[in-house]
Amino acid sequence: MILVTGGAGFIGANFVLDWLAQSDEAVVNLDKLTYAGNLETLASLNGDARHHFVRGDIGDRALVGQLLAQHQPRAVINFAAESHVDRSIHGPGEFIQTNVVGTFNLLEAVRGYWNTLPDDRKAAFRFLHVSTDEVYGTLAPDAPPFTETHPYEPNSPYSASKAASDHLVRAWHHTYGLPVLTTNCSNNYGPYHFPEKLIPLVILNALAGKPLPVYGDGQQVRDWLFVRDHCSAIRRVLEAGRLGETYNVGGWNEKANLDVVQTICTLLDELQPRADGKGYAEQITFVADRPGHDRRYAIDARKLEKELGWKPAETFETGIRKTVQWYLAHPAWVNNVTSGAYRDWVQQQYGA
Ligand code: NAD
Ligand code: DAU
Numbered sequence: 001m002i003l004v005t006g007g008a009g010f011i012g013a014n015f016v017l018d019w020l021a022q023s024d025e026a027v028v029n030l031d032k033l034t035y036a037g038n039l040e041t042l043a044s045l046n047g048d049a050r051h052h053f054v055r056g057d058i059g060d061r062a063l064v065g066q067l068l069a070q071h072q073p074r075a076v077i078n079f080a081a082e083s084h085v086d087r088s089i090h091g092p093g094e095f096i097q098t099n100v101v102g103t104f105n106l107l108e109a110v111r112g113y114w115n116t117l118p119d120d121r122k123a124a125f126r127f128l129h130v131s132t133d134e135v136y137g138t139l140a141p142d143a144p145p146f147t148e149t150h151p152y153e154p155n156s157p158y159s160a161s162k163a164a165s166d167h168l169v170r171a172w173h174h175t176y177g178l179p180v181l182t183t184n185c186s187n188n189y190g191p192y193h194f195p196e197k198l199i200p201l202v203i204l205n206a207l208a209g210k211p212l213p214v215y216g217d218g219q220q221v222r223d224w225l226f227v228r229d230h231c232s233a234i235r236r237v238l239e240a241g242r243l244g245e246t247y248n249v250g251g252w253n254e255k256a257n258l259d260v261v262q263t264i265c266t267l268l269d270e271l272q273p274r275a276d277g278k279g280y281a282e283q284i285t286f287v288a289d290r291p292g293h294d295r296r297y298a299i300d301a302r303k304l305e306k307e308l309g310w311k312p313a314e315t316f317e318t319g320i321r322k323t324v325q326w327y328l329a330h331p332a333w334v335n336n337v338t339s340g341a342y343r344d345w346v347q348q349q350y351g352a
Contacts (some may be wrong), residue, residue: 003028003073005058005296007035010193011130011227015079018231027048028071030064031080032057032098039331040342041192051259059102059323065094065107069116073197073256075238076110081165084196085158085189089291092157099161103129106208107172108265114178127236127313128181129169133223133250134159135185138294145223145298155292166246169238173244181241183234185249186299190227190319191326195337198222198257199320203327204334206273206280212265214291218258221296225251226319228323229312236310250299253316258284260320267324 006012007029017029026049031037033055045051051073056063058080069079080102082088091125110127117125136146137153152167154160166182173180193200202212234248241247255263265280274280304310314322314339327334336342 001026001073002075002077003030003067003071005030005076005078006037007031008038008039008053009040009079009083010163010197011188012079012229013038013041013192014190014227015077015231015234016102017044018228019235020045020048024050025289026052028052028054028067028073028292030054030056030058030067034082035343036083038194038337038342040336042118054282057098057102058106059098061109064106064341066158068109068113073127073132074121074124076104076106076126077128077130077234077238079130080106081130081162082158085156086196086290088095088158088161092161095157095161100164102308103165103168107168111176119128121156123179126179126181126238127172128183128234128241129166130234131166131182131184131246132159132162133184133186133248133297133299134294135163135166136297139296139298141296143296145250145300146184146248147300148248148303155294156237156296159294170244179212179243181237181243182246183237183249184246184299185230185233186223186251186297188225188227188230190323192333193227193323193346195334198260199264199323200327201262204322204338205270206268207327208285211285212261212283213282213285213287213296214258214261215287217263218286219256220293221254221256221298222260223250223252223298224255224260224316224319225249226247226314226322227310229314229319232313233304233310237304240308241242242307247304248299248301249304250301251312251314252299252301252312253314254296254298263320267321271324272328280334
């Protein structure tokens with residue numbers, strides 16, 4: 001049994017689906033179902049006894065403690081977070097609450113549980129914290145990619161809150177001996193990505209005939225990784241990572257934002273051409289830049305590759321094609337997300 005937090009979000013849900021496709025080890029999935037949590041993504045697990053969903057907050061120490069005592073997991077994998085940089089600029093409070101205070105309360109609940117375990121299970125237990133490359137700050141165009149020893153220099157309220165959570169996890173290992181692992185991953189993309197983030201936003205806006213908003217000059221660089229490759233990296237680190245270590249996860253796929261948007265337009269021109277015969281790139285619109293916008297992220301993933309033998313399965317070219325095809329093939333999921341129907345369902349089901 002493992003306990004996953006944030007397992008109704010983009011990466012957490014992909015992780016749960018991948019995990020149960022490869023293993024019969026059950027998953028307790030604790031998720032608050034914020035605007036970013038979507039049970040539609042997990043619909044294929046309805047009635048599957050290996051998946052136990054609980055709506056709740058990682059900051060609710062009593063609830064987490066009760067779940068741990070009841071299910072006795074051998075590992076906790078923490079995906080739960082506020083994750084969108086633009087939202088953190090408009091309203092940082094929730095980011096501090098969940099990413100910092102929430103992680104603190106989760107660590108305390110886990111520490112309490114871990115202390116009750118017999119020695120063999122105590123030694124085998126793992127707390128894996130899923131973090132981001134954004135904690136390292138921004139890179140100059142010619143600087144080498146981030147290694148695990150790069151200083152923490154977060155620039156947005158989001159990345160500062162994630163950096164704080166990473167430090168808490170580190171401290172709980174050094175001070176209390178909690179067996180922790182941390183992964184710092186680059187930008188993910190793939191199925192079930194909420195359309196507030198660049199790639200799904202561009203795909204769906206293009207199909208809806210809306211502008212494709214590119215911030216500033218569009219020359220900011222991100223290092224893209226297909227979400228299932230992130231999931232395989234987490235599984236590998238959970239299996240064989242050295243305690244207290246951090247592992248960078250990335251696919252060596254640096255791209256400027258404008259190139260990403262143009263690639264999506266070209267794929268859509270091929271797979272679902274516009275009715276008027278024009279290219280989707282006509283919809284590209286340059287808009288005001290994000291305040292404090294980090295210019296470049298790039299991940300050096302050699303530690304994970306060399307130490308644990310992990311390799312991504314997808315290149316950006318194969319992954320982005322699969323992603324565009326997935327959005328074209330799943331209009332029901334897309335419609336529910338864009339219409340807010342899944343939020344209505346949560347309201348109806350949970351009354352809040
Ligand atoms: P997401 O926003 O899609 O999902 C977050 C999930 O956490 C949602 O289901 C939400 O309901 C849940 N959640 C939020 N607050 C909660 C709380 N207090 N208690 C319980 N559940 C709560 O995010 P994502 O893109 O899937 O990211 C998952 C994790 O991976 C985050 O920690 C993020 O920082 C990290 N990360 C993301 C990326 C990326 O490119 N998306 C890259 C590297 C690391
Ligand atoms: O690097 C990992 C991080 O990647 C994760 O930790 C975050 O949770 C995740 O949201 C992501 O952060 P970014 O800010 O890089 O992702 P986003 O999709 O919001 O933006 C990608 C780039 O595209 C960024 O440079 C901003 C730009 N952008 C974004 C949007 C939404 C645009 O130009 N236009 C847009 O409309």
